[in-house]
Amino acid sequence: xxxxxxxxxxxxxxxxxxxxxxxxxxxxxxxxxxxxxxxxxxxxxxxxxxxxxxxxxxxxxxxxxxxxxxxxxxxxxxxxxxxxxxxxxxxxxxxxxxxxxxxxxxxxxxxxxxxxxxxxxxxxxxxxxxxxxxxxxxxxxxxxxxxxxxxxxxxxxxxxxxxxxxxxxxxxxxxxxxxxxxxxxxxxxxxxxxxxxxxxxxxxxxxxxxxxxxxxxxxxxxxxxxxxxxxxxxxxxxxxxxxxxxxxxxxxxxxxxxxxxxxxxxxxxxxxxxxxxxxxxxxxxxxxxxxxxxxx
Numbered sequence: 275x276x277x278x279x280x281x282x283x284x285x286x287x288x289x290x291x292x293x294x295x296x297x298x299x300x301x302x303x304x305x306x307x308x309x310x311x312x313x314x315x316x317x318x319x320x321x322x323x324x325x326x327x328x329x330x331x332x333x334x335x336x337x338x339x340x341x342x343x344x345x346x347x348x349x350x351x352x353x354x355x356x357x358x359x360x361x362x363x364x365x366x367x368x369x370x371x372x373x374x375x376x377x378x379x380x381x382x383x384x385x386x387x388x389x390x391x392x393x394x395x396x397x398x399x400x401x402x403x404x405x406x407x408x409x410x411x412x413x414x415x416x417x418x419x420x421x422x423x424x425x426x427x428x429x430x431x432x433x434x435x436x437x438x439x440x441x442x443x444x445x446x447x448x449x450x451x452x453x454x455x456x457x458x459x460x461x462x463x464x465x466x467x468x469x470x471x472x473x474x475x476x477x478x479x480x481x482x483x484x485x486x487x488x489x490x491x492x493x494x495x496x497x498x499x500x501x502x503x504x505x506x507x508x509x510x511x512x513x514x515x516x517x518x519x520x521x522x523x524x525x526x527x528x529x530x531x532x533x534x535x536x537x538x539x540x541x542x543x544x545x546x547x548x549x550x551x552x553x554x555x556x557x558x559x560x561x562x563x564x565x566x567x568x569x570x
Contacts, residue, residue, distance in 0.1 A: 307345055309338050313353040317341065320357065321375050324368065325441055326500035326526045329375070340374040373442045380412040382461045383419045385516070388545050391566055392420065392512070395543060396427040396434075403433040407506070407537070408514040409497060411438035414449030414484075415458075420514065421488045422470055430487070437506070439497035450494045452484035499530050509539045517547035531555050535569060542569040 317337055318329045329337065341353065348367065350356035360367055383389055396404065404424070408417045417438035424434040440446050459467065459482055470488060474481035497504060499518065513534055519527045534544065535558045544559055544567040546552070552559055552567060559567035 305338070307338075307342060308352060309334075310353075313357070316353075316357050317375075320360070321372070325372050325376070325498060326530070327375065327521045328523045328526070337375065341371075344370060344374055369443050373444050376442045378412040378442060378445050379517075380415045382415045382459060384416065384461070385548060385565075387564055388514075388516075388566070389419060389423045391543075391563055392545070393423050393427045395512070396424055396432075400428060400432065402511070404428075404435065404512070405508060405510050406434070406436045406512040406514070407510045408436060408438045409440075409499060409534075410514070410516060410518045411440045411446060411449050411494060412442075413445045414438070414452060414494075415454075416514065416516070417449065417492055417494075418452070418470075418484055418488055421491050422466060424491070425470075425487070434491060436492045437495065437510075438492050439495050441496065441498050443496055446494050446496060450489075452489055454482050454484075456480050456482055499533070500526060502533075504533065504537065506537050509537055510542060511539055512543050512545070513538055514545045516545055517550070519550045519552075520547065527552075528555060531558055535559070538569040540569060543567070544569060 314331075314334055314337060321327045321329060341356075344367075345351070345353065345356050347370075348356060348359075350359065360371060406420060406424075408420055411417050417436055421434075421436055424432065424436075428434055438449065440449075459471070462471075467482070470485055471482040472485060474483065495505065500522075515530075515534060519530065522530065531552060538544070543562070546565050546567065548565055550565065553561070557570065559569055562568045
């Protein structure tokens with residue numbers, strides 16, 4: 275009762291309403307910019323409209339930290355002014371805004387069982403012209419893992435083409451370069467390191483670059499999964515869509531799954547993340563293995 279009385283008196287005294295009041299927290303006084311619930315709600319709305327990403331209320335600190343960098347870069351002194359400017363312009367800052375709020379945790383051969391299944395599937399049709407899409411390419415570890423598996427399974431003469439996309443332009447640039455620090459290649463055994471990578475020397479010591487044979491097999495491109503302007507003209511045999519749907523709400527998940535269904539061949543395989551489940555979309559995909567679905 276005492277807390278309620280204090281809150282009531284503060285409101286009567288003219289305190290800011292909840293949506294415009296500064297968000298409480300242990301580091302509020304140390305914050306460089308004012309940060310309100312209204313600011314966060316506005317960010318939630320904008321990133322949902324632009325990328326289909328649903329930010330839950332526990333992401334306040336992450337959003338503040340990442341977007342504060344955009345305020346410094348653009349020279350704005352408040353989130354209200356920055357977001358207002360963003361909404362009134364359709365320029366390159368939108369891409370920076372999306373880049374700041376997307377997460378790119380990845381590694382080579384993450385969820386190894388998927389690559390075991392992929393290898394077996396590729397070997398089942400050695401003469402087939404495989405077309406594969408990885409739609410969360412991030413910094414390239416996943417697409418290059420797919421290509422290594424294909425080269426090991428089909429040989430250098432196999433017909434295999436990978437399209438690797440992401441909504442984040444900066445990570446795509448990193449993926450296209452194909453250069454990694456040696457500590458980020460854990461999960462790769464010595465045989466794969468020797469076969470598929472070039473070691474840096476001199477000023478580049480400690481760096482590894484994927485060999486040209488891997489880069490020739492992949493096309494990197496920017497694709498926003500919630501838009502209808504996907505550039506693909508031929509259907510895919512296999513799609514990797516791992517740890518993407520967890521950022522979408524139910525209706526958005528269904529919409530994206532329907533689009534993926536349209537760009538896949540019947541019987542094609544869809545690989546998803548370990549925490550993703552599409553049992554409610556059995557009219558589109560049926561479970562065929564651990565987080566592996568078949569297109570109906």
